[in-house]
Amino acid sequence: MFSNKDKNSQKPKAMERNVIAKNTTIVGDIKSDGDFRIDGTLEGTLKTNGRVIIGVDGFIKGNVDATNAExxxxxxxxxxxxxxxxxxxxxxxxxxxxxxxxxxxxxxxFNATCAMKGALKELNSNEQKKRSEKTA
Structure with a gap:
């Protein structure tokens, strides 16, 4: 009937949405779990477990590490x-x-070197399956 669990641990975490507005420039490193929308300028590093959106007027010069990006x-x-x-x-x-x-x-x-991590994993697993089928 009664639970010893913390009531806050049962609530789902809401994702925060952070916005760097137009005509705003940030120089430095940002780390967050929430989503980001960049309509201004960021010079530095942005690391998030969420989504990064760079708007039409947005500009990032530096490093970005995110789950999804647009x-x-x-x-x-x-x-x-x-x-x-x-x-x-x-x-x-x-x-x-x-x-x-x-x-x-x-x-x-799109003038960049591009590597697709997901495709490499699939190719490697398919090659291993073929090798195991040949030995069987």
């Missing part, structure tokens, strides 16, 4: 997205990109 503006640096990177037609990306999945709209500028 880019409409400019990015220059190293971008690591563990799941899906969506690049809109207005985007301009340069640097190094490491992703799980990639979606690019026509009109986007």
């Amino acid at each position: 880019i409409e503006g400019k990015f220059s640096g190293q971008l690591q997205v563990s799941q899906t990177l969506t690049i809109k037609g207005t985007a301009n990306i340069s640097g190094d990109v490491i992703i799980g999945k990639l979606s690019i709209e026509p009109g986007a500028t």
